Amino acid sequence: xxxxxxxxxxxxxxxxxxxxxxxxxxxxxxxxxxxxxxxxxxxxxxxxxxxxxxxxxxxxxxxxxxxxxxxxxxxxxxxxxxxxxxxxxxxxxxxxxxxxxxxxxxxxxxxxxxxxxxxxxxxxxxxxxxxxxxxxxxxxxxxxxxxxx
Numbered sequence: 185x186x187x188x189x190x191x192x193x194x195x196x197x198x199x200x201x202x203x204x205x206x207x208x209x210x211x212x213x214x215x216x217x218x219x220x221x222x223x224x225x226x227x228x229x230x231x232x233x234x235x236x237x238x239x240x241x242x243x244x245x246x247x248x249x250x251x252x253x254x255x256x257x258x259x260x261x262x263x264x265x266x267x268x269x270x271x272x273x274x275x276x277x278x279x280x281x282x283x284x285x286x287x288x289x290x291x292x293x294x295x296x297x298x299x300x301x302x303x304x305x306x307x308x309x310x311x312x313x314x315x316x317x318x319x320x321x322x323x324x325x326x327x328x329x330x331x332x333x
Contacts, residue, residue, distance in 0.1 A: 192243035195236045202233025223283040231273050234308070238265040238315040245322060254325070258318050265314045272311060279304045 205213060206229075213226030242248050242262050251259040276285050279300040287301035294300055 188243045188246075188249060192240060195240040195243060198236040199233055199240050202229055202236065205229060206233070227273065227283055227285065231269075234269040234272050234311050235266065237312060238262055238269060241315045241319050242266070245319065247322065248318075255322075258322060261318055262315060265311065265318075268307075268314075269311050272308065275307060276304055279307075 213224060213229060215225045217223045217225055217228070247255045248259050248262055273283070277283055279285075279295065280287055281295040285304065286296075287298070287304070288296050289298060
């Protein structure tokens with residue numbers, strides 16, 4: 185098994201596990217990381233899944249790893265997506281003011297308020313949507329090339 189395919193399957197497994205925990209609303213997501221902690225396990229679990237998603241696509245599609253002229257932009261956007269995923273916890277902490285990423289309608293300032301919450305969700309969804317969108321565009325272009333031939 186080659187390194188890219190090993191990395192692909194590892195990232196895919198991580199992403200599937202995280203997605204299943206999030207979709208089922210597993211109680212492990214709300215368990216504190218350690219006794220007395222206010223940081224729920226859902227924070228590092230979600231963070232890991234958000235990083236694993238673009239990495240799964242990166243390692244799963246050879247054209248993204250070794251881009252030709254057309255795929256150089258895809259390669260760069262996918263790398264930005266990984267970077268945005270890595271920065272998810274620090275950015276989210278700045279928006280929420282806590283590592284459980286809970287927002288309050290009673291917050292008087294920006295941090296932890298409704299606008300910060302909207303930015304948090306937009307940022308989080310953007311991290312997940314960008315790599316999937318790149319993959320769909322890649323498949324569409326591949327289909328068009330196959331039809332042309």
